[in-house]
Amino acid sequence: HLATHAARAGRPFKLRVRLNGLDAVCRMVERGVGVAIVPEAAAQRAAETLAIRAIPIDEPWTVRQLRLCARSFAALPPHARQLAEHLVEHLGASESPGFERTSPFAGPGQSPG
Structure with missing residues (x-):
């Protein structure tokens, strides 16, 4: 999803780490490995138990087609x-x-x- 939007914007998309599961992604963020873009529900769940901050992204490209x-x-x-x-x-x-x-x-x- 993000790679497609980066390509449309003419920007490179460099994925450094790929993890299975949003919980694992949020745990890596908590450990200071980097930042992540995750669905709002996953961020809210993680923020309840992990030492992370979740900032909403209000951009058209964040809307997913389901x-x-x-x-x-x-x-x-x-x-x-x-x-x-x-x-x-x-x-x-x-x-x-x-x-x-x-x-x-x-x-x-x-x-x-």
Whole structure:
């Protein structure tokens, strides 16, 4: 995500350390290894137990594009399908490539909707 935005800005992106898990990243920051850009929720969790400070970044590039994913929306159990339908109806569907433009809830041979 960050590398893409750096490339768009024509800036080099030099990743020094790659860790598995946001908790590990925040522990390395606490030990003074450097700085990290992490999701707000992870920073808030870490700040409760670790000696770190978290400063919000209010920039357009920090907004992440999220996707609702399922193996088969048509085959979801009723409670999961209701949640997914609610999210699609109230949050809208993306126009980005690869996103289904017809209803994702129609099974094979069924009409969308």
